[in-house]
Amino acid sequence: MLHFVNDLATLGQRMRHFRTAAGLTLDQLGSDVGIAASQLSLMENGKREPRLSLLGLIAERLSIPVSELLDSTAPSERAGLEIELDRVQSSPVYAELGLPVLRASKGMSDDTLRAIVGLHHELARRAREAIATPEEARRANTELRALMRTRDNHLPDIEELAQREVNAVGHTTGALTHRSVGRMAERLGFELVYVADLPHSARSVTDFENGRIYLPPASIPGGHGLRSMALQAIAHRLLGHTAPESYAEFLQQRLQINYFAAAALMPRQQSVEFLEKAKSDRNIAVEDFRDAFGVTHEAAALRFTNLATAYLDISTHFLRVSGDGSIGKAYENDGLPLPVDITGSIEGEIVCRNWSARQAFARTNRTTEFYQYTDTPQGTFFESTQTGTSASDEFSITIGVPFAHSKWFRGRETTRRETSRCPDASCCRRPPTELASHWAGRAWTSAKVHAHIFSPLPSGTFPGVDDRELYEFLESHASS
Structure with a gap:
């Protein structure tokens, strides 16, 4: 089966090329292979996907192997230009202009086609340049x-x-x-x-x-x-x-x-076997998953999110948080109330001071994972956090699950429990009244x-x- 527009366009061009080389009209070829000329025209224009059995009949009639029709290269420079014109005019950049689609007629010269395709490429290049901004990202x-x-x-x-x-x-x-x-x-x-x-x-x-x-x-x-x-x-x-x-x-x-x-x-088969064994033992730990495959703690935690729901029936969340509390990466399908800006973006947003992702920075021993239960307006979550240091900053990596799934994880016996009311500003963002009244107007910072x-x-x-x-x-x- 052919799944991509460009494949169908190239196939159609090759069908037309060999048909005209054989001196056959659409009606003649269609009659010989048992299909209406209108349907054959749609296939030659890349609008309909032919069955493989039909391609066999067409190739036989044209005295060529089927592989000639299925070749991925354009049959001629002209055909390549026509395929490229169709492709660029189907792009979102061109669609946004609201202009009509231009078809390559027989009377259009190759130079004209090259110029039009070149203009489309420049239009696309400028569009990419214009949107490559942090806001668009x-x-x-x-x-x-x-x-x-x-x-x-x-x-x-x-x-x-x-x-x-x-x-x-x-x-x-x-x-x-x-x-x-x-x-x-x-x-x-x-x-x-x-x-x-x-x-x-x-x-x-x-x-x-x-x-x-x-x-x-x-x-x-x-x-x-x-x-x-x-x-x-x-x-x-x-x-x-x-x-x-x-x-x-x-x-x-x-x-x-x-x-x-x-x-x-961390291949799926080996990883799932490892995690299923850990779940059976009620001893899931990112540090073990990491060490078994020789990767970083962050890589193991992210890989866990790929497999946890699909193969272990565990909903989860992942956080990479900088020392200042800002989110670098995050994922959740367990209802954790991630902080977001007005556009829904999470990058750079500050997480609650009471979450494990920030509490872990305060501990003295950072060689092992840090465990905590956190009560939030959306429920209680069990979290496991490991801290690390990059060339420019310290960071934490957290894997968390709803309370009901904590029974499968190492560290579930921890007695450490915190409460988070964020995004309520009174939770951890607003300074205590006593501090605010004392320092307001008495300090300056950059x-x-x-x-x-x-x-x-x-x-x-x-x-x-x-x-x-x-x-x-x-x-x-x-x-x-």
Whole structure:
């Protein structure tokens, strides 16, 4: 079956190309294969998907193998231009203009087609440049988070793909090795190359012409970072990604490659077996899940959210919170009342001081997970939090579940319990009356302002990446 518009468009063009080369009209070919000319016309225009049996009859009548019709390349430069014109005019950017769709007539010259397609590409480039702002990113990210909530943060197709790829390189248990990741790249015709001069704005660079995936020489201790970045680059190829046409598409692609990398590092079959055993023992712990697969605590916690509801029947939430209490990442399908701004965005919002995500910063011993029950207006939640330190800040990683699910987790016997009334300002945001009356008007402070919140993201073919730096890097390594 053909699932993509471009596939149908190319197939239609190839059908028309070979039909006209055989000197047949639509009526003649339709009569010979038992289908109305009008239906055949719809197929040649990419508007209807033909059955494989019909394609066999058409190929037989045209004296060509079926593979000639199913080839993914345009039959001629002219056909390629016509396919591209259809594609760009079906994009959201063009739809927003409210202009009529222009069809490529026989009398339209190739130069005219090239000019029109070129104008569309420039229009799309300027649209991408205009929307690559923090405000647009927040809006698109909010929409994507809402979508993933409806899916319980679970993507079955990518789970299947990742499991198939790790099985293909013989991985069965434990941490996925660098060698296994390298073999996954080799299956796609690429080698992993570690360099010290990657473009500053790029995590990795894939060179199709020379079959290389460039990565930095070092990353997160233990190698999780390098394996993950390589798997993300591999995922772009496996998932058939093309240059994103909107910031929303860029974020969706990023989510998909991150999901694939996590599902490869912690494959579904092995992970579910591990978690089901832990649930049976009433001893689920992110730190054990982390250590079993050789990844970071954050990676293990996020991977748990992919599998908890779909395979363990446990609703859950995840939080990454900075030392100042602001949210970096969050997910929930268990009703936790996350703080949101007027647009529904959570990034940068401050969580309640009484939540485990912030209480954990105050403890002296940070080597193990911190457990707490938190009473909220939406119910009581059990939470497990681990703190860490990055190059610029400290942070906490939290996995939580409703009280009814706490029976499956290590740490459920904790007696620590806090109450949160947020978003009620009297809970933890409003200063005590005594302090406010004493210090009001008697002090002054200057706030830290992150300069990046005022800046648009670097514009280019890929949001956030400088095209010139990228292409100069590729040119410098092409002959090495």
